Amino acid sequence: MTVSETSPVDVPAQRPRLVATDLDGTLLDANGEVSGRTREVLAALDDLGVPVVFTTGRPIRWMESLWESVGGHGLAILSNGGIVFDVPTHTVRSQRVIPREVLLEIGDVLRTEIPGTTFAVEKTTGFSRESAFMTRMHRNADPSQSCRVFEDIVDDDVVKLLARHEELGPEDFWNTVEKHVGDRVTTTWSSLGTLVEMSGHGVTKASTLQMLCDELGIDRSEVVAFGDMPNDLQLLEWAGASYAMANAHASVVDRARFRCGHHDEDGVAEALAAIFDL
Known part of the structure; x- marks a missing residue:
């Protein structure tokens, strides 16, 4: 299924309580930036009290320029699950190291x-x-x-x-x-x-998000996830609802439940707007 700007976005039957989204090739545009439309949707989710967890392979050092753009609050799972980062305080909340x-x-x-x-x-x-x-x-x-x-x-x-x-x-x-x-x-x-x-061993975006959701009292069935590359596969398979970007790797398209638009056309933002009636 190919999603264009005018295509309707399929939405899950259950309204999610938490959003998990990859960044590069997913939430960010081709310039690696957060568009105005995406900022608008993230702010609306904040007003609704729906947490957004940024799940990325990026290390801390590649995130400093993005914190303000994504709202300057909340939590991020960095380094493919290796770190849970507290955005407001700019501190490592937990880490899962390789011996x-x-x-x-x-x-x-x-x-x-x-x-x-x-x-x-x-x-x-x-x-x-x-x-x-x-x-x-x-x-x-x-x-x-x-x-x-x-x-x-x-x-x-x-x-x-x-x-x-x-x-x-x-x-x-x-x-x-x-x-x-x-x-x-x-x-x-x-x-x-x-x-x-x-x-x-066993450290992925999904396994770390599972630990975080356990802390927050949120079931996996209440999570919607977005991704585009193989390091998102476990996350997309774990979440109750999952979306592959129009630009996603073929393996991601095969395993995600839903499809959304291209990352350079606010695909995540438009899907979230449909899911949450924004």
Whole structure:
């Protein structure tokens, strides 16, 4: 089903109590910004007392410019479930780290099985990378983020491990990483490049949102979720109602219950307006 600006949006029979939405390729437009229409809808949901949880693969460092645009309040699930962030206070509410011994094991396995693999890590305290990781970044990167070897960048604060390959095709790399380490960590991807994102075993946007909903007394059947890429799949399958963007990856379109418009045409905002009669 293709949704255009004039197509009606199917809505769930039950009115949700919580909205969970991905950002890039979903809530944000092609420029990575929140449109005026989307801000208007988010403000209306706030007036209704419906919480919106931003669920993204983005780390904290990529969010600072967005907090004000999305209302400056509420909670965000960052780094694919690794962090729950309190927006008003700009503090980490909780974190789900990858144990250092697991990180070291993953590094050994992937360097042996897929020579040429390089690594970077997202931490509760910032970002670090191997010197060989995406060398084209180095010109504009902070030198303090770089270490010569993998063992020097891992510690007990890592919430996401990034593995990159400059010679293999994306799907070959994604599948091979999953084959060798998928029993130790959760692997996924949110871009079409040769990059795999790894979280702790069982850590996903969905499992972290489940923990948060348990705290809030909200059942999964009362959640509506939006996404566009494979790192949204578990979230979309878990939520009571789920929407794939018109621009979504084919795997997302296959598994989401509903469809909505393109991310560059306020697809999420228009779907929410229909769901909540805004």
